[in-house]
Amino acid sequence: MIDGARPDVLSKLLETGDLPHIKTYFADEGSFVKGTTCFPSTTGPAYLPYLTGKFPGEHHITGIRWFDKPAFFQGRWARNAMRSYCGYEAKYFNDDMDDSMPSLMETYDDCYNIYNMITKGVKEENDLTKERKTKLYFRSHFKHEHHVVDEYGHEELMNAIEQDFQFTFAVFPSIDWDSHSYHFEDDRTKEAYKIVDRSVAAVVKRLKEQGTYEDTMIIMASDHGLTSTHSHLDLGKFFKKQGYRVLEYPSIWTLFPKVAVFISGNSFATLSFLDKQEMYDKEALMAKHGQAIQAFVKEPAIDFIAMRNEAGNISIITQEGEAEVIVSESGVGYRSITANPFGLEDTIQPLTEAEAFEYTFESDYPDSLVQCQQLFASHRSGDIVVSAHVGYDLRDFWEIPEHKGSHGSLHKDHMHIPILCNKAGVLTGPMRSTEVYQIIRDHIDQ
Numbered sequence: 422m423i424d425g426a427r428p429d430v431l432s433k434l435l436e437t438g439d440l441p442h443i444k445t446y447f448a449d450e451g452s453f454v455k456g457t458t459c460f461p462s463t464t465g466p467a468y469l470p471y472l473t474g475k476f477p478g479e480h481h482i483t484g485i486r487w488f489d490k491p492a493f494f495q496g497r498w499a500r501n502a503m504r505s506y507c508g509y510e511a512k513y514f515n516d517d518m519d520d521s522m523p524s525l526m527e528t529y530d531d532c533y534n535i536y537n538m539i540t541k542g543v544k545e546e547n548d549l550t551k552e553r554k555t556k557l558y559f560r561s562h563f564k565h566e567h568h569v570v571d572e573y574g575h576e577e578l579m580n581a582i583e584q585d586f587q588f589t590f591a592v593f594p595s596i597d598w599d600s601h602s603y604h605f606e607d608d609r610t611k612e613a614y615k616i617v618d619r620s621v622a623a624v625v626k627r628l629k630e631q632g633t634y635e636d637t638m639i640i641m642a643s644d645h646g647l648t649s650t651h652s653h654l655d656l657g658k659f660f661k662k663q664g665y666r667v668l669e670y671p672s673i674w675t676l677f678p679k680v681a682v683f684i685s686g687n688s689f690a691t692l693s694f695l696d697k698q699e700m701y702d703k704e705a706l707m708a709k710h711g712q713a714i715q716a717f718v719k720e721p722a723i724d725f726i727a728m729r730n731e732a733g734n735i736s737i738i739t740q741e742g743e744a745e746v747i748v749s750e751s752g753v754g755y756r757s758i759t760a761n762p763f764g765l766e767d768t769i770q771p772l773t774e775a776e777a778f779e780y781t782f783e784s785d786y787p788d789s790l791v792q793c794q795q796l797f798a799s800h801r802s803g804d805i806v807v808s809a810h811v812g813y814d815l816r817d818f819w820e821i822p823e824h825k826g827s828h829g830s831l832h833k834d835h836m837h838i839p840i841l842c843n844k845a846g847v848l849t850g851p852m853r854s855t856e857v858y859q860i861i862r863d864h865i866d867q
């Protein structure tokens with residue numbers, strides 16, 4: 422997992438000869454395609470498609486933070502009323518996953534883990550960074566020395582391949598961290614790609630010495646792209662100005678809150694209005710909170726907002742107007758009403774998941790139709806889903822240090838990801854990250 426790697430940056434570095442081993446073993450001898458991650462395009466939830474073949478909405482893990490309106494009204498301090506995996510609640514991630522969709526680590530006995538927060542199914546002694554992860558992550562953030570984390574992860578990866586393993590998941594986090602701290606093409610970020618390249622060289626060399634290289638499939642992929650951030654809109658502050666009492670992390674003690682604001686990856690948020698216990702649809706929401714919502718979509722930071730509507734479809738609203746994602750038993754579709762936020766032609770027939778992927782892949786919002794569908798299938802999407810414009814984020818006041826990069830949105834700069842494999846002919850064209858799961862299963866099961 423080359424967390425936060427952009428396909429275009431990776432391609433450029435391959436062309437300039439900066440990643441000679443990735444070029445040889447993946448681009449030349451194997452396969453390299455552009456794919457899509459999920460919505461929200463954010464670390465953690467975006468690992469689920471690879472590990473379980475399912476989207477975050479299917480697991481009801483709709484962000485790095487989520488709010489569960491029905492659970493909240495059953496008991497505000499109930500364990501499943503809200504979540505932020507950014508703090509001590511990270512340990513709940515495993516339990517929050519849907520048991521009916523087991524991960525690769527639950528499926529196979531001999532699995533090893535390096536830095537992945539999803540450890541469900543990994544034997545304790547095989548979670549190789551368990552002891553040192555917290556301290557290493559903390560120190561590297563505090564001292565702004567990210568690369569030491571990847572270097573240590575590489576050492577543990579070398580230990581993992583000495584074992585008789587079936588599946589090993591290793592995260593290289595520095596591309597994401599450097600992109601957040603500096604820029605996605607900063608020299609320090611490029612160096613993070615080069616660390617991965619050197620790791621590939623050492624891993625392949627060792628597997629060849631062992632005589633196991635031919636039997637080993639290596640998949641390298643990222644969980645989201647990343648863009649640089651020039652402006653911030655604090656959603657909590659926005660709604661406070663509109664006269665709402667706001668419930669948000671970390672100030673979750675607000676008395677009589679009127680709206681819950683939950684941000685993920687900084688370019689994605691969910692809003693839940695708390696004057697009604699049931700989930701809102703668009704018609705009721707606009708009748709009750711139309712003034713604040715109209716003002717909200719006019720903010721330059723807001724690309725679009727999405728909400729369920731009375732017809733059972735998903736309304737996509739921008740300051741220009743509105744369209745809808747049509748959801749039916751026979752597939753998904755798209756229809757412009759007063760605007761065309763996704764820049765797609767109206768569909769005539771319902772599209773299957775595969776057709777919907779092809780229909781949207783090269784648009785500005787790749788896989789938008791299925792991604793909206795999967796997200797809104799969970800009530801933890803809130804009443805409103807917010808996707809920020811590229812260049813903006815929805816950071817909260819508490820965020821230190823200031824982020825210079827963002828992801829989480831449905832825009833192609835966040836949704837497109839590189840997917841590489843050391844086997845030729847395995848990746849035959851653009852694909853969803855969920856499809857990688859089956860490729861891995863087929864290889865292990867063969």
Ligand SMILES: [Zn+2]
Binds near residue numbers: 465645
């Ligand atoms: Zn990430």
